[in-house]
Amino acid sequence: MYRTGSSLSDFEDNNKVLAKKTKIVMLARADLLAECLTQAISTRFQGHEVVSLSEADSLLDGNLEDVALIMLYRIPASTFPSVIRTIHEFHPRASIGLVVENADELDSSIAGFVDEGLIHGVLPLNLHLDVCLTAIDLLMKGGEHFPAALLRRLAPRSPTGSTLPAQRDTCAEAMAPAQKSDIGRGLLTTREIQILDLICMGTQNKIIADRLGLSENTVKVHVRNIYKKMNVRNRTEAASRYFRHDGDAGPPRWRN
Incomplete structure (x- = not known):
């Protein structure tokens, strides 16, 4: 009886390993928009685990594995370079999406990371939710998404x-x-x-x-x-x- 119980337990443990989900990380200062977007992402991408973080240091957590996408929102420009370095060092396979209020007013130092190809997508808040979620799906599949206003700013002179x-x-x-x-x-x-x-x-x-x-x-x-x-x-x-x-x-x- 005990051996049978042990086998069932092992089977369940193995199933848990096989069912391990890739993660979507939302790194943001907590506010209503971040909560709503996180909820919308959780509903749309039920095959993934959505993780909400408020501190960049949490990206160093050894249990944070199999990250497919990291969304950034309301990250101060002063700490942005270190956040990007941390992501590329500890989660090199993760795509990076940046949620911004207005692509026309994006801080020039942050826009530079886009120009260098270190950010894979920029999502303005005026995007329709369906379009935003479609763009997130594109990022997770290795694609890119940038608003026209930002591309005009980055155009050669x-x-x-x-x-x-x-x-x-x-x-x-x-x-x-x-x-x-x-x-x-x-x-x-x-x-x-x-x-x-x-x-x-x-x-x-x-x-x-x-x-x-x-x-x-x-x-x-x-x-x-x-x-x-x-x-x-x-x-x-x-x-x-x-x-x-x-x-x-x-x-x-x-x-x-």
Whole structure:
């Protein structure tokens, strides 16, 4: 009887090991928004363990293993560099997402970490919750998510010191074709330009499909064609190229 009980206990222990969940860590100063976002993440990603931390030193806890994503919110700029170093040293496989109030007003020292590729995503608070959770899912799968406003700030500067290209509206319909740079060797259709503009605004495929009256599969096909024509691998690279003139680009050419 005792041997049988021991075997069942071992079986249960083994199952607990097999059922071990990867972790999503929310490192934030406690406030209502952090609590609500943590709850939303817990509900959406039930296959993961969500851990709330208020102190960066808690990242050094030896029991904090199998971390897939670390979300940062309201981290002081003065301590931000040490937090990033700690994450990369102790949780090198974890993606890093930064929740900010306004991408336009992101501290320049923090924006530098984005420019260096040390942060994998930036999520402004004005994102719709569904879009925010989709972006978090993208980060956990090794992708990146950056708002267009931040990418414009990080765009290369001309010898005169002005950002390239000049400030513009984000909607394709509001822009004259002559204001757009030639992107890649292929020519983007009007529909692809519309989708690219929405991509640059951080809009996910499902939302793009709904906004343009297309199926999500159709949007995915357009996105693949955009990547191919622009010779880029992901949304970040596409947006980055869209906000600057390529040195070898010819005159603007767009087709309907």
